Amino acid sequence: MNKYHDVANKINLFIQENNLTRGSKLPTLTELANTYEVSKNTIIKALEVLETNGVIYQVRGSGTYVRGRHRKGFVNLTDVQGFHSIFREFNLSSKVIELKEIEAPSNVAEILEFTDQEKVYYIKRVRYIESRPFCVEESYYLKTIVPYLNEEIASQSIFNYLTEDLKINIRFSDLFMRIGKLNQEEAGYLELETHDPSLNIESIYYLSNGRPFNYSLIKYHHEEAQFFVQGNNF
């Protein structure tokens, strides 16, 4: 663990434990540098982490303040781990509809950027939050990166399996979202009517060396899909 991540966590804890609310002022940079016994620049780095995570904001010439505005039930889209980390607190489960090893269809091959035929795992599953159907997911994993996958793993958190068991480092992701309409099958899974709207998110996940290894198309139940994005300007 880096020093600045460490300090960031400590400051974050400090905010939570003291119940600091929006607008509360934190100590100055030099004070923080003294109390955590690191250089001023390391404090700056730590606060930078907290700023991009939407925890604080800094005002030049004035001070550092707590940002913290949350709305319950909204999932942060900016966080790559989004769903997985936030839903740890909820009772999240999955039902696997289909799991097979196939040659990648051409559109997926194009997205995942390979020219030769490559094997992928195809998974279709319905995800439930507190036993309410939440989304239908179709996902393709490059077999060279994810050599093994079974129904038991897919019925739990694939993300945890990738990061904790396979030690895969997910570095960044591209999400594309738009509104779609459910077909009869999907509507059935989500307990909705055919042609009801859904929030569709196509996502591509990349390894730390920049290679795309997963493509997913997720259709969210229109009443359950609630997302937020924290923008920063500079």
Next chain:
Amino acid sequence: MNKYHDVANKINLFIQENNLTRGSKLPTLTELANTYEVSKNTIIKALEVLETNGVIYQVRGSGTYVRGRHRKGFVNLTDVQGFHSIFREFNLSSKVIELKEIEAPSNVAEILEFTDQEKVYYIKRVRYIESRPFCVEESYYLKTIVPYLNEEIASQSIFNYLTEDLKINIRFSDLFMRIGKLNQEEAGYLELETHDPSLNIESIYYLSNGRPFNYSLIKYHHEEAQFFVQGNNF
């Protein structure tokens, strides 16, 4: 303009002018430091900017590479200036439905965090992209921050007016998104049917001192709403 922003722009230009594609390798940190005649740390800062903007990614021990994946017509949600900057290339226009100065309704007062009665501008407008109706927007601006607004300004880019004429610095924003249904009036503006779905985004914009000054509820035409989010993990 800072040195590192300057360098970031130059590197960005370099990428574009040389048509560097996904995966292309950039020079090393020390080489970049030499060619742009700044310290290594300033290069790191510059590359950090490009990384959070989704232009490049860096692999420790290996190098810096071009990320660049775009899909036409998708609006970047992470960028505070999102709509305004990207649509500069399109023919974007607005029709003002209503513009008035009112006491803030209680829900807006709560969101914008004031307890006393305060005046706000309320604006309702329909926005068109290439003359196709794109979204219906209802927006509230704190009058203490935005002292004047008229129909002419509102029919163009309010964002430009705020930043360029009033010299207001927007620092960050919170966006909340979900699917909604259009009422009869809204459907009329968007040339859709009543109860057709829409992508609704509630947004709160904050000044550089952390004060919220604007709240908007925007309902997007379901066929035109296409957004993307670039996630970074660390």
Next chain:
DNA sequence: CAGTGGTCTAGACCACTGC
């Protein structure tokens, strides 16, 4: 194990806020 990105420091100086 050479090459490359990442962390950390100490310190000088700049730019902005708010009294």
Next chain:
DNA sequence: CAGTGGTCTAGACCACTGT
């Protein structure tokens, strides 16, 4: 104009990648 965050530097050292 005092206080506070932001930029920039030079340099030491660490951690990871890929051959």
